[in-house]
Amino acid sequence: MTSRRCSSTILALVAIAGAARAEPRPPQTRPALSEEERALEAKFGAAFLEGLAHRGIRAMDFLYAERLARVGLKNLEKRELGDAMYLFRKAYKLVKSPNLLYYTAQTLEQLGSHLRAREHYARFAVEAGRWKLTKIDPAKVALARRKHGELESKLVALELAVSPPGTQVFVNGEPAGKAPVRGPIWLLPGTNRLVLIKKGYEKKEIVLDQRRPGRIQRRVELLTPEQAVKASRHFREEQARKRQLQLALQAGEQRARRRARLFRISGYAVGGIGLAALITGGVLGALAESSAERVETAEGGTPWTDVREDYDRHGDYRTGALVTLGVGAGLLALGAAGVIYGVLSPRRERDTRSVSLLAGPGRAGLSLSF
Numbered sequence: 001m002t003s004r005r006c007s008s009t010i011l012a013l014v015a016i017a018g019a020a021r022a023e024p025r026p027p028q029t030r031p032a033l034s035e036e037e038r039a040l041e042a043k044f045g046a047a048f049l050e051g052l053a054h055r056g057i058r059a060m061d062f063l064y065a066e067r068l069a070r071v072g073l074k075n076l077e078k079r080e081l082g083d084a085m086y087l088f089r090k091a092y093k094l095v096k097s098p099n100l101l102y103y104t105a106q107t108l109e110q111l112g113s114h115l116r117a118r119e120h121y122a123r124f125a126v127e128a129g130r131w132k133l134t135k136i137d138p139a140k141v142a143l144a145r146r147k148h149g150e151l152e153s154k155l156v157a158l159e160l161a162v163s164p165p166g167t168q169v170f171v172n173g174e175p176a177g178k179a180p181v182r183g184p185i186w187l188l189p190g191t192n193r194l195v196l197i198k199k200g201y202e203k204k205e206i207v208l209d210q211r212r213p214g215r216i217q218r219r220v221e222l223l224t225p226e227q228a229v230k231a232s233r234h235f236r237e238e239q240a241r242k243r244q245l246q247l248a249l250q251a252g253e254q255r256a257r258r259r260a261r262l263f264r265i266s267g268y269a270v271g272g273i274g275l276a277a278l279i280t281g282g283v284l285g286a287l288a289e290s291s292a293e294r295v296e297t298a299e300g301g302t303p304w305t306d307v308r309e310d311y312d313r314h315g316d317y318r319t320g321a322l323v324t325l326g327v328g329a330g331l332l333a334l335g336a337a338g339v340i341y342g343v344l345s346p347r348r349e350r351d352t353r354s355v356s357l358l359a360g361p362g363r364a365g366l367s368l369s370f
Helices: 001-021 035-044 046-055 059-077 081-094 098-111 116-126 138-152 225-230 233-296 304-344
Strands: 156-164 168-171 173-178 185-187 188-197 205-209 214-221 354-360 363-370
Touching: 035 046, 035 059, 046 059, 059 081, 059 098, 081 098, 098 116, 098 138, 116 138, 116 185, 138 225, 156 188, 168 185, 205 214, 233 304
Parallel strands: 156 214
Antiparallel strands: 156 185, 168 173, 168 188, 188 205, 354 363
16 A cells, blocks of 8 residues: 555656656746947957956946056157046046057156066066957057067166075165066166165165166175174274284284293303303312312411412412302303293283174174183
8 A cells, every 4th residue: 555655756756857858948038138248249249248257357447447548648749748647547447458558668768767668568468468359450569579679778777686695675665576586677877776675684775876787786785794794894803903902912922932932041151151250260279179188288387479479379269269159150040040031931812702893884882702
C-alpha cells in the first residue's frame, strides 16, 4: 500500500516538471536606455556602451567631457590657456581619454611648461595604444613623439645613483620615486633642489645649478648619524689635532730617549776618567809612602842633603795623590750620576685620555676616549 502511494507521488512530480519545461520562457527585455545612452549608441554603436560600462564611465559624464573638451579647444585656439587647461583637466577627471592628455600637453607647451608638457606627451603616446573606446589619430601619436623628443632636448636629464636603496627622492618639493631611480630625472635648466630621505639616515639636500640642457650624472650616498659625525668638519679637525699631538708626543719621546742615551754614554766616559784618576792617585800615594819610608829609615848621622830629595818627593807625591784622588772621586760620582739618570730617567708616558667635540647635521656631542 505504502509503495503504491510513493510511486504515485513520484509520477506526479515528474509530470509537473515536464509541464514546467514545456511552458515557453518569456523573452528577456533589454533595460531602457537613457537619452544620453541612445545618442552614444547611435553615434558609436552598442559595443561602445558596453566599453563605457566596463570602464565605469556614465554616458552623461562622457558627453559632458566631450562638451568640456570642445570648449577647451576653442579656448586653446584663442590662446586663453588658463581656461583651456582648467577645462581639459576637468574633462580628464571624468573620462581618462588620451586625447585630453594630448590637448593638455599642447596647452602646457604654449604656457612654457616644457617639463610637464613632455610628461603629458609621453603619457599620451603610451595610453593611446591602450585606448579602445574611440579612435586615436595616428598623426597625433607621431606628432606627440616628435614633440616629446624636441622638449627633451631643452631639458636637463639627471642620472641619479642613490645609496642605500629605498631612499625617497624629492625634486623641487615633488616626489620623484625611490632609489634605485629608473631612467633619468628630467629637470628644467637652472637651479633645482633635491632632497633625499630615508629612515635611520641623515637627510641630504643637493642644489643643482645646471644652466644648459644636457645629461648629467650624480652619485649620492646617505650617511647614518655616526657616519655623518665622522664626516663632519669638526670631527676631521679634531682628528687632525689628535694626530698632531701624537706626533708631538712621539717626537718628545724620541728626544727623551736620545738625551738618556747621551747621559749614559757621558756617564760611562766620565766615570772611566774618574776611575783612572783614582788609580793614578793610588799610585801617587804609594810613591809618597815609599819616599817617606826612605826618609824615616835613613841611618843616624845621614846628611840632610842626602834625604832632602826623598822628603820633597814625598810631599809632591802626597799632594798629587790627594788632588788626583779628589778629582777621580768627583768624576766617578758625576759619571755614576749620569749613568743612573740615563738608565732611570722617567720616560714620558703617552696620555691617551682625550675629550673631543663631535658635531654633525642636527647633532652635537662629546667623545671621551681612554
